[in-house]
Amino acid sequence: MEKTETMYKKAMEIWEVPEEFYEAAAPMYREYEIRLAHEMEKAPAKEETICDLLTSWGEEDAERLLFESYQRNVLEKCEADGKDGVWYKMTDFYGRYPFFAQFEPEAYAKYSQETVDRLNAWDLEVYMKYVSQAALDIAAGKDVPMHQTQYLTLEESDAMLDTLGEEFLVVPCNCKAMGRCTEKPVDVCVGKLQKGPNSFYDRKLGKVVSAAEAKELVHWANKKGLMQSGEHEWLCNCDGVHCYPTKMARILKTRLRYPTSHYEILWDPKVCIQCGKCTRICNHGAFYKDAQGNVVYDEEKCWGCTICASNCPKGAITLKKR
Ligand code: SF4
Ligand code: SF4
Ligand code: SF4
Known part of the structure; x- marks a missing residue:
């Protein structure tokens, strides 16, 4: 199947890939998908029509290829003005990229940081x-x-x-x-x-x-x-x-309001055994160790997620409804 630079560029435009990512996007798409993008652009196409196209290009298992493009979120199902049958249209790069990272981690691991x-x-x-x-x-x-x-x-x-x-x-x-x-x-x-x-x-x-x-x-x-x-x-x-x-x-800067926090954290240093678990578990650095190695709680850094309370082995952290 021929893949000219012009075809590739046009497919990238249809998928709304930013120009700086043309090279990075290449492993996320297949040759026949580039050709499909040309044929379909952004319009819906019926399942049978896509299979016929793939077969006419010499692809042997058109149904499987169509399903894989759907599975990989290169194609999505859509309505076609109330017409019967299953219809598909091209997704954009913003839709395709997360699927690539989520479900093709080995290929994604090859990208530079x-x-x-x-x-x-x-x-x-x-x-x-x-x-x-x-x-x-x-x-x-x-x-x-x-x-x-x-x-x-x-x-x-x-x-x-x-x-x-x-x-x-x-x-x-x-x-x-x-x-x-x-x-x-x-x-x-x-x-x-x-x-x-x-x-x-x-x-x-x-x-x-x-x-x-x-x-x-x-x-x-x-x-x-x-x-x-x-x-x-x-x-x-x-x-x-x-x-x-x-x-x-x-x-x-929506801490505590988005995502909404329903609980305040109450830390009782008298009950705390300084095990440090909360300092490792807090995603926001609100529990940390000071220069002397003592566990400290900074309310201003807390997002109210509550996971420190459920993981404190001594019950030194409790919740108070806001
Ligand atoms: S919102 Fe949270 S769990 Fe959901 S996809 Fe993002 S990090 Fe993952
Ligand atoms: S997890 Fe509980 S006991 Fe351990 S340091 Fe934190 S508050 Fe103290
Ligand atoms: S509630 Fe969440 S953000 Fe606040 S101290 Fe506990 S773990 Fe950290």
Whole structure:
């Protein structure tokens, strides 16, 4: 299959890849997808039409290739003015990149750190363009649709999972995957099992778990220093370095208001045995050791995520409702 520079450039334009990432984007797409982009541009195309095209180009297993492009989020299912059948359209690079990082980690590991940093700086900028106003609205006390709006205690996380049914889907966290996180668990995004078009399940991605397994995972993540947050359908187990909502909240200076914290931390130095666990578990450096090696708590740095309280072996940290 011929791939000229012009074809490649046009596909990149259709996928809205920023010019500085043309080279970085190349391993994220396949030859036949470049050709498909030319044929489809941004318009919906019917399943059979795409398969016929692939077959006419000499591809042997058109159905499998189509499914893989859908699974890799190069294509997504869409409506076509109420017409029958299954229709697809091209996604953009902002949609494709996280899937690549999440589900093709071996290929992503080959990228230089400099490229990964640039990709993530761009991705955070686009993310913030879409959602920062909603985050600011939440911080101002408005009720608007948004994700990761609030930190949850373990009890609240369990209660939320109880409202979401019996089956859940666990997928790799895209923030940590894009940041190539190694210091914390990555397979920790827990969502209500959705089976509709464009869901992870429909793309045969992720792992279906029971409610009991989902709770076990969340409790384990809490012990590993991940902060529970969420609402509606996803329970996230976030870190303080790679998590996009956290990075955005730092930039927007919405500590305690977005993600909303419902609890104050009460630390009792008389009960504390100075084991230092809270200093290792806090993602925001609010518990730390001073120059003399004593554990110190700085309320001004606390985001009210509550994971220090659930992990203190002596109960020296308790919660007070705000
Ligand atoms: S919001 Fe948190 S758990 Fe969800 S994808 Fe980002 S870091 Fe992962
Ligand atoms: S985890 Fe608890 S006991 Fe250990 S240093 Fe922190 S507050 Fe003290
Ligand atoms: S000190 Fe604050 S930010 Fe740190 S773990 Fe505890 S609640 Fe979370």
